[in-house]
Amino acid sequence: MAKIDLKTLKIEAEKDIEKANNLNDLDTVFKKYLGKKGEITLILRSLKDLSEKERKKTGKQANELKKFLEEKIKQRKPGFVKFSTDKEFDVSVPVQKLKVGHLHPLTLVRREIEGIFEAMGFSVISGPEIENEWYNFDALNIPANHPARDIWDTFYLKNKLLLRTHTSPVQIRFMEKNNPPFRIVVPGRIFRHEATDASHEINFYQVEGLMVGKDISAANFKAIIQEFLSRFFNKKIKIRLRPSFFPFVEPGFEVDASCTVCQGKGCSVCSKTGWLELMGAGMVHPNVLKAGGINPNNWQGFAFGVGMDRLAMMKYKIDDIRLFYNGDLRFLNQF
Ligand code: PHE
Numbered sequence: 001m002a003k004i005d006l007k008t009l010k011i012e013a014e015k016d017i018e019k020a021n022n023l024n025d026l027d028t029v030f031k032k033y034l035g036k037k038g039e040i041t042l043i044l045r046s047l048k049d050l051s052e053k054e055r056k057k058t059g060k061q062a063n064e065l066k067k068f069l070e071e072k073i074k075q076r077k078p079g080f081v082k083f084s085t086d087k088e089f090d091v092s093v094p095v096q097k098l099k100v101g102h103l104h105p106l107t108l109v110r111r112e113i114e115g116i117f118e119a120m121g122f123s124v125i126s127g128p129e130i131e132n133e134w135y136n137f138d139a140l141n142i143p144a145n146h147p148a149r150d151i152w153d154t155f156y157l158k159n160k161l162l163l164r165t166h167t168s169p170v171q172i173r174f175m176e177k178n179n180p181p182f183r184i185v186v187p188g189r190i191f192r193h194e195a196t197d198a199s200h201e202i203n204f205y206q207v208e209g210l211m212v213g214k215d216i217s218a219a220n221f222k223a224i225i226q227e228f229l230s231r232f233f234n235k236k237i238k239i240r241l242r243p244s245f246f247p248f249v250e251p252g253f254e255v256d257a258s259c260t261v262c263q264g265k266g267c268s269v270c271s272k273t274g275w276l277e278l279m280g281a282g283m284v285h286p287n288v289l290k291a292g293g294i295n296p297n298n299w300q301g302f303a304f305g306v307g308m309d310r311l312a313m314m315k316y317k318i319d320d321i322r323l324f325y326n327g328d329l330r331f332l333n334q335f
Pocket of ligand 1: 166249282
């Protein structure tokens with residue numbers, strides 16, 4: 001048997017490991033030295049033919065070399081796993097297309113409304129969905145024992161907090177921190193404790209508007225809302241004001257828009273009246289200005305509150321408000 005030269009073997013094996021370009025190469029190197037018929041395996045098997053002294057010495061060295069090479073091969077492996085040209089990871093395979101989502105119809109409508117009002121000089125403001133009784137009621141001229149509180153079916157929480165029933169509390173929050181003149185819109189989510197049906201939900205969205213200045217009048221309100229609606233529905237819209245009551249405005253009115261379907265001629269959507277009820281509005285009540293820290297002798301303005309869901313339903317001809325909230329993809333995929 002030729003003299004066993006473990007030193008040369010080690011140098012050769014290290015070179016082979018170094019040269020390996022992929023997992024296949026590495027496997028070949030493993031087989032060459034450590035496999036069943038590998039060079040080191042054969043050496044270990046032939047130890048029995050050596051003298052006792054030789055056996056001990058060579059046995060120890062060969063075992064050490066075996067461990068050393070196993071370790072070296074193991075260390076090189078991870079580098080190949082991801083980017084080898086083998087089948088493990090084929091960079092040329094086309095990736096699966098990611099399904100990209102899209103904006104919810106209410107988000108589309110909110111952004112459009114914000115854009116139209118911003119173009120008319122309004123700022124977009126937000127406020128908390130959890131309110132206290134002061135902002136949701138008292139400061140809006142609705143004291144604790146006032147029957148008008150019954151209009152809003154409220155979710156009361158602990159610690160005298162509640163889920164806001166309208167976006168009007170943000171009027172007060174804004175006036176507390178800002179001096180007139182100003183014009184703002186406040187899109188936001190609101191909550192009502194009521195039974196759901198095609199036109200009622202326990203939560204929906206409103207856009208509040210508030211414009212205060214030295215001589216802001218109902219005429220300004222009419223012009224701005226008519227312009228807003230015409231831009232939003234992409235057609236000329238007429239409005240009419242009917243006297244109505246909200247504790248936080250005086251005078252108060254209900255705003256009707258000419259029917260977006262029949263242009264006012266009368267059809268089934270508008271119950272043959274030619275008009276659609278759209279929003280509540282009015283001139284800001286002096287008590288509300290006072291609650292917001294503004295002197296009603298120097299300043300006046302208008303406020304309005306419009307249902308965003310209702311605007312979206314009219315624009316896209318949706319007949320059930322619950323469709324916005326139940327996550328049915330057959331509905332959502334249409335937007
Ligand atoms: N906050 C009223 C509502 O939710 C709407 C409104 C806002 C009316 C501002 C007048 C002025 O019904």
